[in-house]
Amino acid sequence: MIRLFRHYVPLPLLMLALVEASVFFWSIPLGKFARSWSEGWLFSVDGLFGKAFVFMLVMVSIMTAMGLYERNFWDGKADMMLRVAVGFLLGLFTITLIYYFFPDLYLGRGEFGIAFAVSFLLVALARYGFFHLSDYDMLKRRVLLLGCGRRARQIEQLSNGREGKGFKIIGFVRLNESDEVAVDADRLLPVRGTLRDLAEAQQIDEIVVAMEDRRRGFPVDQILDCKISGFEITDLSTFFERETGKIQLDSLHPSAMIFSDGFHQAALKTVSKRLIDVVSSLLLLGLTWPIMLVAALAIWIESGRRGPIFYRQTRVGRHDRVFEVIKFRSMRTDAEKDGVAQWAQKNDSRVTRVGAFIRKTRIDELPQLFNVLRGEMSFVGPRPERPQFVAELSQSIPYYSMRHRVNPGITGWAQICYPYGASEEDAREKLQYDLYYIKNYSVFLDLMVLLQTAHVILWGKGAR
Template sequence: MLSATPPHGLSPRSGFVQLRVRHDRPLLDIAVAREADEILVAVKDRRGSLPMEQFLDCRMAGISILEPQSFFERELGLVKLDFLTPSWLVHADGFRQGTLTLAIKRFMDVSVALIFLLLLAPIMLLTVLAIAVESRFRHPVFYRQTRVGVNGIAFKVLKFRSMRVDAEADGKARWATKGDPRITRVGAFIRKARIDELPQILNVLKGEMSFVGPRPERPEFVEELARKNLFYAARSRIKPGVTGWAQLRYPYGSSEEDALRKLEYDLYYLKNHSTFLDFLILLQTVEVVLFGKGAI
């Protein structure tokens, strides 16, 4: 029996064909007849026995045998939490943070930060003036907020203020949402244009952030999310970023569920990060900001 429905998240044009095999023919014969290059083994219940001899025949014939985690990582650029186990993280390739890679990353951060400061200084000065005029020069232009950095160390992230000064007058942390009534008129524009994030260039120069990495979250949210998913704390193994893989691949999030979906992309970045991937993310971020494409 043949089903042309691909796994969740894949286009029907992806080339994936799902087979539910009846045991009246060897798996190799079916794979050859279908001209299969690889077989994805996605078993809901592992209590039964798998046809390992048939898988071995297919593998010896040059047909790849994939498990779901590797398949989704390759096709969707994420690490699926549904299939994630501590043992997979321990044995999987990647998660390299060599001295040379980190040194190159720091060199890129400082270089790009200095270039951006020179190029974007006029925009930042106009933003300062706009925020000050809107508040009649009575309220701060910048907003400092505690976020969780590398290895769980807290730091103060710097942003242009885009919300009212009494946005959290009761002291309770809240997720920012689209159309949030706490956002000012100037704030709505600078958030849409991502200008509110520009002061974080100073966080990058101080070494608290990188240009590319998981977005830093507030301690209250990190504590709650870490209780709900034991892999969430892994995000803090690398410096947080001004932009990141999750921001490019996932729409704006405003809930714990969104944060966990973004975690799948953050784990992919943590596993596969490299100088080339950082450069690619920076280029795509510029494209998103200038032309409005993508998820940021």
Template sequence: MIRIFRHYISSAFLWLLILEAFVFYFSMYLGSQLRFLYEASWYSESDIIAASLVFVVVVTLCNISLGLYRRNLGTHDYDLLARVSFSFGISIAAVVSIYYIFPEFLIARSVLGAAVIIAFLGMMIIRYFFYRYAKIERIKKQVLVVGSGKKAVELVTLNDSYIHKTFNITGFLALPDEQVLVDKSLLINSDTSLCETCQKLNIDEIVLAIDDRRRSMPISTLLDCKMSGLDIIDLVTFYEREQGLISLNNVYPSWFLFSDGFAVSGFRSLTKRVFDIVMSVVLLAVSWPFMLMTIIAIKLEDGIQAPFFYKQVRVGENNQHFKVIKFRSMVVNAEKNGAQWAKLRDNRITRVGAFIRKVRIDELPQIFNVLTGDMSFVGPRPERPEFVDGFIERIDYYAERHRVKPGITGWAQICYPYGASEEDTVRKLEYDLYYVKNYSMFLDMSIILHTIEIVLWGKGAR
């Protein structure tokens, strides 16, 4: 894992992206060579370079948007052939549209067709070797865990659902009088010094996973390891790096005081506001036909007098209340008995509402909330004050998610399925706190691209 603008990304998938981008770029050259194998080419070198650059940018962005470089995409969600095929289908449509709008980039259909076939085959071959390579144990970070209780056990299966596993737990060091819950065969021999053991086992990193923080840690032993060149990391930072969240089970007040991030500046607010306005105008220009069709569909289902917008009070930045605007997806009197969670197969949802929720069209009117400044394009999803008051009382650090403007989409939305319980709220808060801590324009752009995956795959809709 490497950190770019405070956001952790997988170095393996970054190299995969770079390698595949080279394949996409040179596929246009090969396509041109095949097309003009027996005759003089119609295109100059600069024409092929321009066409190749357009092709590589479009295909790479489509692959990112379909989650093909997202490490935390679980194996149960990962249908490689379907995702790649869908991505290439969108890419072809986008490239053809660019050629139509900007004729200077136009390339022959035969050249484009050959380039697509070469790029597709090249990508599938690279992926085959990548997944074989990713399973090799010796290339993973070798981790030794200090602790053998509940928190240590949780690390054993932490990244089992990921396609590329970044670390391997080589052993556990049990502290005196600590309950041992891990596999006893993985306990290291305490007869030799910890530093020597780490050298023998080729340990790259030591993770502190101690259930009782009041228990004395082997400070001198850990210091010896640190001064010998080993990385030592606490559990909160480990979860932040490996799962992109702030683990509430392991966080403590002083961590917030001394950790990096959580920076708020006037320049950051200005750039985010400019970005929000530009993105909102662009999205409004693209989506207004879909919004108009949605209005017509709601009217046809519920009658001409039925409202098509639904306004609801939500909690925004600094706990300020505002009215969020959405397309109405439930019956008119859906909450006559008071506020309640949306349930799976909720009978209050209309037929039109079920569709617009699935493809997230119901969220589009929130563009107007962004334009007025109540919301941002990216941020924690705004919650209702009826729920927020209780969450603040029962969930530690819940109020901290209101340090930034709420968003149409967010880090929690692409990392966690739809939440309909207080337990889900706690899990999503962990992702929201990661966003608040590590915000950057780079992270915002990453979230926006991955939101396309959520829309296309219908993930998390209810």
């Protein structure tokens, strides 16, 4: 893992992004060169690298929007190649629009055709190779776990899933004979000599402290010896945060938050975030107003020209202030006729036919842009919840109120990483992603969320 602007990015994915960015950039000069060769070597580089940079920027942004640089995009080679193909089609459409509005960037059809075909072929080969190389153990970090109880078991389970692609557990160290063994007993490693000797013998890259109780038998001197010898020492909560993109509530303690390097609320960050909110909202309103007009007309017709088009609902915002969120109405007008707040369920019978479509495509969320312009919401942030749910969840889930330290968002880190939440357990899981976002907020993370929201909409993830 490498940390960019406070956000953890898997090093293999970063390398893949750099390789593909190079492919996109140099495919333009290659297309120009190949075309000039067929026409008698009439080759000019005037303005060529600027055009190559624009092509690279557009294509990398679209690939990001397709979810192809997500840490958990492992849905199989077929899904990956489908996303690459869709990304290139969107790239072709976008580049064509750019050439129309900015003629100075125009490339001849022959040159661009060669560049486009070459870049698609090389990206497909790079993706195919990356997909296979990522399973090689020699490319994974070798991790040693100090502890063999419930906390160590959580990392063992993590290593068996998609989030465990970047590391390999070499073994577990049982520090006390009385410690419960909750992991595979065959993977316990005896310490003959010192902990440093074991780490060197096993060629360990990282030692993760996953003890149940550090007050009992914590080997300070040996861990310090390993640290000074160059081994990376990581505690359980930091390891989970880095590998999963969320802060694990089970291993979270107040002292860990107090002395962590996150949760900054600098004035420059606040101003830059507000600027992004306003610009993004105005831009999206300018692009989507025809869609909003059609949606409003469809809702009005379906309701027999009598029902309301918009739906206002009280939500909890920053510092626990309540506000009315504005959405297109997607349910029957009597959806909560008894006045009791209800979670939206899968295939909810209260959803209308038009409502099902606008919820699936997230069109129902577009009126919230006015909430953003009024400063009640942000473009990116935790999902705003209803006061009834907030009161219940704050009692049962620790640290739940922390998500109200920032403006709620139309989209967010939790929304793109986890499907629609419709239970207390879902709310707990999404809170872990929200805490990661609040702790590690940066403009870079906001831009990543905005781009990756596109593939959530295109693939219909989490909509109900």
